Amino acid sequence: MATIQDVAKHAHVGVGTVSRVLSGNGxxxxxxxxxxxxxxxxxxxxxxxxxxxLFFSRSQIVAVIVPEVGHPFFAQFVSAVEAALCEKGYxxxxxxxxxxxxxxxxxxxxxKQKRVDGIIFGAHTTQDISRYKDIKRPIVxxxxxxxxxxxxxxxxxxxGGRMAAEALIRSGCQNVLQIGSTETTDKVVTxxxxxxxxxxxxxxxxxxxxxxxxxxxxxxxxxxxQKEAKDLLLxxxxxxxxxxxxxxxxxxxxxxxAQGKRVPKELKLVAYDGTYYIGAAYPxxxxxxxxxxxxxxxxVQLVVGQIEGDPAGEKSVRLPVSLCxxxxxxxx
Amino acid sequence: MATIQDVAKHAHVGVGTVSRVLSGNGxxxxxxxxxxxxxxxxxxxxxxxxxxxLFFSRSQIVAVIVPEVGHPFFAQFVSAVEAALCEKGYxxxxxxxxxxxxxxxxxxxxxKQKRVDGIIFGAHTTQDISRYKDIKRPIVxxxxxxxxxxxxxxxxxxxGGRMAAEALIRSGCQNVLQIGSTETTDKVVTxxxxxxxxxxxxxxxxxxxxxxxxxxxxxxxxxxxQKEAKDLLLxxxxxxxxxxxxxxxxxxxxxxxAQGKRVPKELKLVAYDGTYYIGAAYPxxxxxxxxxxxxxxxxVQLVVGQIEGDPAGEKSVRLPVSLCxxxxxxxx
Numbered sequence: 001m002a003t004i005q006d007v008a009k010h011a012h013v014g015v016g017t018v019s020r021v022l023s024g025n026g027x028x029x030x031x032x033x034x035x036x037x038x039x040x041x042x043x044x045x046x047x048x049x050x051x052x053x054l055f056f057s058r059s060q061i062v063a064v065i066v067p068e069v070g071h072p073f074f075a076q077f078v079s080a081v082e083a084a085l086c087e088k089g090y091x092x093x094x095x096x097x098x099x100x101x102x103x104x105x106x107x108x109x110x111x112k113q114k115r116v117d118g119i120i121f122g123a124h125t126t127q128d129i130s131r132y133k134d135i136k137r138p139i140v141x142x143x144x145x146x147x148x149x150x151x152x153x154x155x156x157x158x159x160g161g162r163m164a165a166e167a168l169i170r171s172g173c174q175n176v177l178q179i180g181s182t183e184t185t186d187k188v189v190t191x192x193x194x195x196x197x198x199x200x201x202x203x204x205x206x207x208x209x210x211x212x213x214x215x216x217x218x219x220x221x222x223x224x225x226q227k228e229a230k231d232l233l234l235x236x237x238x239x240x241x242x243x244x245x246x247x248x249x250x251x252x253x254x255x256x257x258a259q260g261k262r263v264p265k266e267l268k269l270v271a272y273d274g275t276y277y278i279g280a281a282y283p284x285x286x287x288x289x290x291x292x293x294x295x296x297x298x299x300v301q302l303v304v305g306q307i308e309g310d311p312a313g314e315k316s317v318r319l320p321v322s323l324c325x326x327x328x329x330x331x332x
Numbered sequence: 333m334a335t336i337q338d339v340a341k342h343a344h345v346g347v348g349t350v351s352r353v354l355s356g357n358g359x360x361x362x363x364x365x366x367x368x369x370x371x372x373x374x375x376x377x378x379x380x381x382x383x384x385x386l387f388f389s390r391s392q393i394v395a396v397i398v399p400e401v402g403h404p405f406f407a408q409f410v411s412a413v414e415a416a417l418c419e420k421g422y423x424x425x426x427x428x429x430x431x432x433x434x435x436x437x438x439x440x441x442x443x444k445q446k447r448v449d450g451i452i453f454g455a456h457t458t459q460d461i462s463r464y465k466d467i468k469r470p471i472v473x474x475x476x477x478x479x480x481x482x483x484x485x486x487x488x489x490x491x492g493g494r495m496a497a498e499a500l501i502r503s504g505c506q507n508v509l510q511i512g513s514t515e516t517t518d519k520v521v522t523x524x525x526x527x528x529x530x531x532x533x534x535x536x537x538x539x540x541x542x543x544x545x546x547x548x549x550x551x552x553x554x555x556x557x558q559k560e561a562k563d564l565l566l567x568x569x570x571x572x573x574x575x576x577x578x579x580x581x582x583x584x585x586x587x588x589x590a591q592g593k594r595v596p597k598e599l600k601l602v603a604y605d606g607t608y609y610i611g612a613a614y615p616x617x618x619x620x621x622x623x624x625x626x627x628x629x630x631x632v633q634l635v636v637g638q639i640e641g642d643p644a645g646e647k648s649v650r651l652p653v654s655l656c657x658x659x660x661x662x663x664x
Contacts, residue, residue: 068411069401070408070412070608071407072407078426079402080402082427082428083428091427092425093393093423093424095424096414098415220408222608223611226611251611279582279583280612282590282614
């Protein structure tokens with residue numbers, strides 16, 4: 001099998017010149033390029049991936065940083081990211097931050113050391129985003145504003161919050177509770193927080209009392225949500241509408257049914273995310289569905305675009321959400 | 333900060349000699365070793381990780397190959413593997429095989445090229461395991477017999493099948509159905525298949541009719557299971573006991589409730605795996621719980637042991653399962 005040395009010899013140039021042509025980096029005269037191309041054709045040379053990586057100084061690895069791979073939303077997201085990266089010839093490295101701030105920064109170091117070619121940030125822990133600013137390497141954020149140089153992929157959470165509120169209002173809710181992170185000092189505010197704000201605004205416009213309680217960071221611990229749901233029903237026995245993310249809403253449904261509450265007659269529920277997790281519940285839960293696979297594909301497209309030097313990459317992408325009507329709200 | 337060059341100069345040896353001492357590979361005279369150690373101490377030299385990796389020719393990456401990261405069992409497994417690897421200083425690379433046979437072999441190549449230091453195989457696609465035989469590199473299998481040189485980590489599926497059968501028998505089942513892969517020509521038989529065999533044997537010993545139907549490979553597609561459950565109830569309206577993996581059993585519970593069947597009175601259910609997914613169901617499902625976190629920790633311990641040259645590694649590990657009683661069988 002022909003090697004890059006063979007190609008260089010055949011074209012009467014140095015190996016470095018062949019490498020520059022292969023990698024597309026650095027200037028090489030058109031005449032020389034043609035000679036190299038001819039040598040490549042005549043020798044039937046295929047640069048092997050390892051060699052390509054060495055020339056490109058690429059690892060062909062993209063890291064995906066999420067709070068917890070085990071959480072249904074991130075499990076689906078990471079799975080779709082891996083599939084999309086694989087198709088483009090990249091391996092996927094994963095990292096659970098488990099809400100440890102240091103992990104994010106550790107991965108920035110891996111990026112600087114060229115041990116990974118790019119990062120998709122789906123974790124939201126480090127408040128200090130100044131270190132992202134000047135890194136000038138391929139990064140894409142999921143639901144996170146990391147400064148104007150770093151593209152952000154997100155769902156249309158404003159639309160999502162509105163859809164959820166309107167589904168509960170149409171079902172006749174008079175007293176609603178939503179669980180969502182709101183601005184506090186030690187947490188990072190992400191574009192996804194807008195849904196809680198919009199939800200509360202829509203309720204207010206309709207003069208419907210609406211409480212917003214601070215939720216925990218997403219965890220994959222079903223028992224945690226079950227306990228939380230029981231507590232909430234004790235504290236707020238009079239609510240007739242409830243809005244939160246999938247695992248919390250599913251737990252609320254189970255707790256309500258266990259208490260003999262009729263759903264949706266006495267309690268209406270809308271879940272946010274629409275992961276496969278709500279497929280486990282009966283009756284079927286009404287949900288605002290994030291386009292997880294498309295978010296993943298877009299994130300991959302943008303990070304690989306940066307890695308491979310595509311100058312026309314978008315800066316921020318917002319994808320629409322959809323409402324999937326189940327039996328925990330009124331059917332239209 | 334001192335570099336390896338500084339150490340070499342200080343000890344009057346070549347960089348290669350320092351490298352041999354640091355990596356523990358190759359012979360270096362004791363006197364020279366002592367001089368190098370002294371230089372390291374005097375210069376307060378800490379080999380940085382990148383440099384160490386180059387000497388050791390390690391990537392500090394372990395790949396985890398699973399059918400689909402999005403599936404609850406594998407999401408929990410991969411998440412726990414990442415946490416355990418991270419603690420030992422390794423990054424986690426993931427790969428969904430989506431049941432493509434080629435992926436397994438592709439990762440064997442990454443291993444040979446030293447782009448990953450080890451592999452945890454949780455996918456079960458390639459029948460031809462001869463390529464694993466002589467690879468002599470760090471590999472650990474989850475629920476898979478890859479030959480006597482490759483350690484296998486698994487749950488005690490024999491015990492699990494027995495527990496499930498006995499829970500249904502104690503609940504008074506007279507006509508049971510289990511969904512499980514059985515031996516067919518184009519599939520890989522794994523140690524986990526023993527549970528179906530044992531389940532059927534226990535039923536037979538109690539003279540209880542038991543059908544075993546071939547299941548699909550695990551997928552994270554809730555809609556698939558919902559359709560399957562409806563079809564099964566149509567085809568087998570007379571069953572009063574059902575045993576399958578989590579997603580299938582949850583779907584069966586939903587389908588039965590939608591038909592107005594009383595659970596557990598008319599239909600008893602036992603799920604296998606006990607992932608967080610069954611936490612979404614009401615009433616609570618009785619489950620044989622695999623020790624997923626411990627399986628992950630054991631797999632990591634065995635693969636890192638091989639990477640770091642621990643000769644005392646175990647060959648095969650079988651961890652106990654437990655029965656978590658819910659409300660889909662009789663309470664004891």
